[in-house]
Amino acid sequence: MELFDRIQETAEFIKSRIAVSPKVTIIFGSGISALGEISNRTEIPYSEIPHFPVSTVKGHAGKLITGTLNGVDVAIMAGRFHYYEGYSTKEITFPIYVFKAMGVETLIVTNAAGAVNPNFRQGDIMLIVDHINLLPENPLRGPNDERLGPRFPSMHEPYSRDLIELAENIASTMGIPLQRGVYVAIQGPPLETPAEYRMARILGGDADGMSTVPEVIVARYLGMKVLGFSIITNVADPYNPQPTTHEEVIEVAGRTSEKLGKLISAILPHLA
Numbered sequence: 231m232e233l234f235d236r237i238q239e240t241a242e243f244i245k246s247r248i249a250v251s252p253k254v255t256i257i258f259g260s261g262i263s264a265l266g267e268i269s270n271r272t273e274i275p276y277s278e279i280p281h282f283p284v285s286t287v288k289g290h291a292g293k294l295i296t297g298t299l300n301g302v303d304v305a306i307m308a309g310r311f312h313y314y315e316g317y318s319t320k321e322i323t324f325p326i327y328v329f330k331a332m333g334v335e336t337l338i339v340t341n342a343a344g345a346v347n348p349n350f351r352q353g354d355i356m357l358i359v360d361h362i363n364l365l366p367e368n369p370l371r372g373p374n375d376e377r378l379g380p381r382f383p384s385m386h387e388p389y390s391r392d393l394i395e396l397a398e399n400i401a402s403t404m405g406i407p408l409q410r411g412v413y414v415a416i417q418g419p420p421l422e423t424p425a426e427y428r429m430a431r432i433l434g435g436d437a438d439g440m441s442t443v444p445e446v447i448v449a450r451y452l453g454m455k456v457l458g459f460s461i462i463t464n465v466a467d468p469y470n471p472q473p474t475t476h477e478e479v480i481e482v483a484g485r486t487s488e489k490l491g492k493l494i495s496a497i498l499p500h501l502a
């Protein structure tokens with residue numbers, strides 16, 4: 231079955247099962263779960279959704295949650311797919327096509343990331359202003375379906391400047407400090423060597439992670455606006471290397487995610 235037809239089939243399936251008409255999709259990263267009260271709530275495990283891959287990582291619940299949050303209809307991916315799990319970037323990004331087909335115009339991505347900017351601290355929230363893609367596979371590689379998007383999509387504004395400004399304004403009225411930075415996507419699953427952290431910094435990165443970039447590429451290809459946040463779960467010091475564990479990542483993301491959830495919830499009504 232062609233990608234285009236799979237997208238329509240999945241979009242119809244989800245629409246038939248939910249009570250709202252989502253305009254915004256939020257993707258939860260590792261350990262991130264808190265958000266406000268959701269009304270009109272429906273949960274669909276990924277395993278029940280036709281053509282969806284199934285998430286395997288600890289800390290990723292693997293379900294689609296839809297409902298109304300702070301007055302806005304949303305579709306939340308609780309659990310995302312990663313290249314290191316063995317999926318192709320095409321499989322990882324399939325849900326993004328489906329959300330677009332359902333009428334979603336804005337994608338909010340979150341993730342856990344390790345800082346390579348020495349000014350960042352564990353537990354900081356970084357507004358993603360740009361990214362560097364070090365994943366070995368681009369989700370748009372292969373024949374292009376012009377019904378979906380252009381062959382050579384522009385990446386001059388991967389993260390919406392308007393939404394960055396909006397997020398900064400709202401965060402400042404809420405007293406939530408934000409860092410700004412460039413996210414570097416690495417393949418994983420091993421974390422970086424000290425030399426690799428140094429490389430990410432030299433290349434212009436502020437934080438490293440193993441996700442997000444494929445989804446953002448496809449969202450931009452489809453003409454969606456993107457807003458991205460990284461929770462800084464560890465700060466790499468290549469000159470005094472310390473171990474980072476997945477447990478630490480999940481713990482720090484978990485305790486920071488409430489603050490991030492409040493911020494995202496406050497931003498939602500402003501996404502026209």
Ligand code: HPA
Binds near residue numbers: 416464479
């Ligand atoms: N590197 C890559 N991915 C990560 C890190 C890191 O240091 N921390 C959380 N996700």
